[in-house]
Amino acid sequence: MKHLKSTLLASVLALPLAAPAALAETPEGVLVVAQNIDDIVALDPAQAYEFTSGELVTNLYDRLVQYDAEDTTVLAPGLATDWQADDAAKTITFTLRDGATFASGNPVTTEDVLYSFGRVIKLNLTPAFILAQLGWTPENVDQMVTAEGNTVKVTYDGDFSSAFVLNVLASRPASIVDSALVQEHEVDGDMGNAWLNENSAGSGPFTLDRYAPAQMVRMGANENYFNGAPEVDSVIIRHVAEAATQQLLLEQGDVDMARNLTPDQIASIDSEEIKVETFPQAAVHFLSFNQKTESLTPPAVWEAARYLVDYEGMTNSIIKGQMDVHQAFWPKGFPGSYDETPFTYDPEKAKAILDEAGVETPITVSMDVINAAPFTDMAQSLQASFADAGINFEILPGTGSQVITKYRERSHEAMLLYWGPDFMDPHSNAKAFAYNSDNSDGSYAATTTWRNAWAVPEALNKKTMAALSEADPEARLDMYRELQKSVQDSSPIVIMFQAAYQVAMDDDVTGYVNGATSDFVYYRLVDKD
Incomplete structure (x- = not known):
């Protein structure tokens, strides 16, 4: 959009939400999104079960295998480069990626995988049932998931195929957390749960820079991401509950994307500088x-x-x-x-x-x-x-x-x-x-x-x-x-x-991926021309 340019990121965050603001342009390298995010209850991948939480977890964490932004229909290598399934023995052995690091700089190790899977089962919060389908319990998970060298062996108990197990391990609660960082923030045996609901400890394309409930989320690019650094430097998701206000902010150039417009609002958009994509x-x-x-x-x-x-x-x-x-x-x-x-x-x-x-x-x-x-x-x-x-x-x-x-x-x-x-x-x-x-x-x-x-x-x-x-x-x-x-x-x-x-966005925004579930919302390929 061709508007007067503001170079201060603070001005983006300070704009009133209910009244017209001066024409502006979002800062270069920053994607600003208007979205209702008041559904967030938890950000810890062992607890997150809401739509917006799922989107954030996907952008902050990796799994051993995952459906990625480049093709959300293909199960691709994540923190594991390859795997060998033995359906008869009910095992899958994963080889970890060399050189992968968490955003903290800590290397991704097999210990992180063991800790992450065990943590979900032992905390036993809402999404734990997804991994528990594999026959894992707090009592046996340490025997069902083991490591040797740079490989992790996953054993499952059930009459189902390894293809099913791989899809389970590509789900949200199977995200791998930085065990060293999380354990530093453990309080009263919570395995870092309280801290992870306000911070991130992942290896994904973004890090959580700031989270203010029912106000905003700011994610910064992880320049060392194994799959290539994101195109934008940061993503700011502003909590804007009213769809009409989202439309106003988008039309004024104060945000790059509006996520919750109604069909009537979509139909009313009359600007060559705004496009609508349907997913x-x-x-x-x-x-x-x-x-x-x-x-x-x-x-x-x-x-x-x-x-x-x-x-x-x-x-x-x-x-x-x-x-x-x-x-x-x-x-x-x-x-x-x-x-x-x-x-x-x-x-x-x-x-x-x-x-x-x-x-x-x-x-x-x-x-x-x-x-x-x-x-x-x-x-x-x-x-x-x-x-x-x-x-x-x-x-x-x-x-x-x-x-x-x-x-x-x-x-x-x-x-x-x-x-x-x-x-x-x-x-x-x-x-x-x-x-x-x-x-x-x-x-x-x-x-x-x-x-x-x-x-x-x-x-x-x-x-x-x-x-x-x-x-x-x-x-x-x-x-x-x-x-x-x-x-x-x-x-x-x-x-x-x-x-x-339907998502309305500035015509200059490209590369946004919104797959069929909240777990398939990706910002790492987004660019602003």
Whole structure:
């Protein structure tokens, strides 16, 4: 943008957030981002579980293996240059990268890896369950993860493949911390947790220079980063809660990027100096039918429903820019996704399916929905389009907690909701959409299948577990594609859309990467021409 240039970084931070400011330009070499960051609870990778926290951890830390900015679909070497998997022995041996250092200057050693993994399990904070899937406990983790020379041997206990284990080890809690630095700041046996929630001890492309809760985050470039120093000297993320204020700051040149603009604001931008980039996100949105409701149990109802969603109508209007048509449970852009979209809005075909199966209409069914845009608008669209085939929805709006509580209790009839993976492995969603080995009321499972009381056919259960344990990586992904096609063909869960995320930025900003999850937000390739 061609504005009067301010050379004082302090002026950027001091600008008022609610009133127009003098035209300015952000400092050279500094990326200034306007974003709502009040969700941050923790920055310690052993505790961080919020969206913004995930973004920061990714930019401050490395893992042994990781999905990197240059291609977020490829599992790449991180602090390990190579690895050897032995599925029979249930081990993976990693060779550490020579010369890698933490931002402190301390070398990255095998001791740091052992400490980091053990620390997550022993602290047992929110994300610890991801690593605990490998059969690790506070009592055995020191035997399950061992080192010799510059190699680390990871042993796991479970009937799953090494490909699954690698994806677990590429997740947020598997970040490697500088053990010497962290132990210097341990207080009362907290393994440095309090200190790491305000500081960083990683080897990533950035260091945490300053964190002021609900105010700002400043990250400085790690010039010694093994994958090359970032293009910018620093990234400043300003907490700006109001989307309107974010837009104002961007249009005035006081920030380089606005992360939380609404679709209406995006549409209102009228400047050749601002561009908008759209990034597919991991959340898939679906309509589901509780199989405790007798009228919703015929498979013909499930099939007809797939032709009663006005996919294009919604994506061209009420959810334009927010969602894209996607009809399979694993998100597009992730390895193993199934991207075919065979269903279109066709009420005549839906009626024919119901008639041929002898399903009596009209059917009246309540549909729970979160009482917020765009969900209520989507519910009204579904109400109108399903009525064309004699399926009449009674919309029950509620708070997010009310809706999810009913879902967990299996007390709903129909549900309009969304689902996102906990980490980058297709089993994370396959277990949710294609597996339910015990459908009894007392066997709670955090899956869409159990919550909709769908007793998944045993053949599909077996295929899900077979994919989990398949040793050949490509064959495994093919198995997940087949699982998605099966669920797409016949299931009481109608997957409709995949979330999309729009970011407005100065036209001079290039190289920003916003992958499908918060763990895939990267600033190290960003440049300001």
